[in-house]
Amino acid sequence: DQQVKQNSPSLSVQEGRISILNCDYTNSMFDYFLWYKKYPAEGPTFLISISSIKDKNEDGRFTVFLNKSAKHLSLHIVPSQPGDSAVYFCAARHNFGNEKLTFGTGTRLTIIP
Amino acid sequence: DARVTQTPRHKVTEMGQEVTMRCQPILGHNTVFWYRQTMMQGLELLAYFRNRAPLDDSGMPKDRFSAEMPDATLATLKIQPSEPRDSAVYFCASGLDRGETQYFGPGTRLLVL
Numbered sequence: 001d002q003q004v005k006q007n008s009p010s011l012s013v014q015e016g017r018i019s020i021l022n023c024d025y026t027n028s029m030f031d032y033f034l035w036y037k038k039y040p041a042e043g044p045t046f047l048i049s050i051s052s053i054k055d056k057n058e059d060g061r062f063t064v065f066l067n068k069s070a071k072h073l074s075l076h077i078v079p080s081q082p083g084d085s086a087v088y089f090c091a092a093r094h095n096f097g098n099e100k101l102t103f104g105t106g107t108r109l110t111i112i113p
Numbered sequence: 114d115a116r117v118t119q120t121p122r123h124k125v126t127e128m129g130q131e132v133t134m135r136c137q138p139i140l141g142h143n144t145v146f147w148y149r150q151t152m153m154q155g156l157e158l159l160a161y162f163r164n165r166a167p168l169d170d171s172g173m174p175k176d177r178f179s180a181e182m183p184d185a186t187l188a189t190l191k192i193q194p195s196e197p198r199d200s201a202v203y204f205c206a207s208g209l210d211r212g213e214t215q216y217f218g219p220g221t222r223l224l225v226l
Contacts, residue, residue: 006155034214043117043204043217044156089156099144099208099215100169105155 003027004092006104014112019077021107023090026071030092034101035064035075038087047088048075077109085111115139117218119205125224131193134221136205137186145188146206146215147173147180156204162188163210195225 005024013019023033031052036044050057050064050073057064063076077084090104118137126132138145146161160170165182173180177196182188192199202222206215 036217041219043206043219045217046214049213091156099146099210099212100158100161101146101156101215102158103148103156105153 001026002105003030004090004102004104006088006090006107008107009105010108010110012110012112013080015082016079019075019080019084019109019111021075021077021088021090021109023073023075023104024071025073025092027092027094027102028071029094030102032093033064033066033073034091034093035062036089036091036103038089038106044089080109080111082111082113085109115216117205117207117216119203119218119221121221122219123222123224125226126195127226128196129194130225131191132195132199132223132225134190134203134205134223136188136190136207136218138188138205138207139216140186142207142209142216143185144208144210144212144215145182146208147188147190148204148206148217150202150204150220159190159203192223195223197225200224 034049035047037047038044066073087106089106091101120135144163147159148156159172160180179191202220204220206217208215
């Protein structure tokens, strides 16, 4: 039972354009969401997060949007750069302080120069 | 530059052999996680510890997997006996309770023949 779903295994975007990565979840008890970025042969690194009390969080070129009623979140990267090519994982957890994370299967983003 | 370290980085073994993976969490972090990455399931939580005590190991096959923290600077994950279906990348991560995120090591790539 995949509680966090990333339905697009891969995405290709032109350099300079906007990349939009999507994530859906089924467990209504999740209230904190994170995005991780992973390069080959490395561990995932934290990118950005959002609490369920917000609907948007921005950090430089990265913005995460949360739609609680739809149980959907998205990561926007603008403008996309070649160094953004990586696998992006969406993750969710129950309440702050309980760090057990449930991950999606990842989306491989390729930025085309 | 504080990092989570994992050894070995790569391991090839034959079915039935014991495999031991080691992790050194970031100094001062009191929560340690073991994840397994497969193509089909993405990142799955196997077990995690807080202050060296196991909090949740429900993701681990109990008959063959075991996880321990002999001390605050070392976490181990053992598979005995190993099976081909255990082939995956195993990640260790550490963090602080009440912390925002987890910091991942580079992973151990295991191949069981």
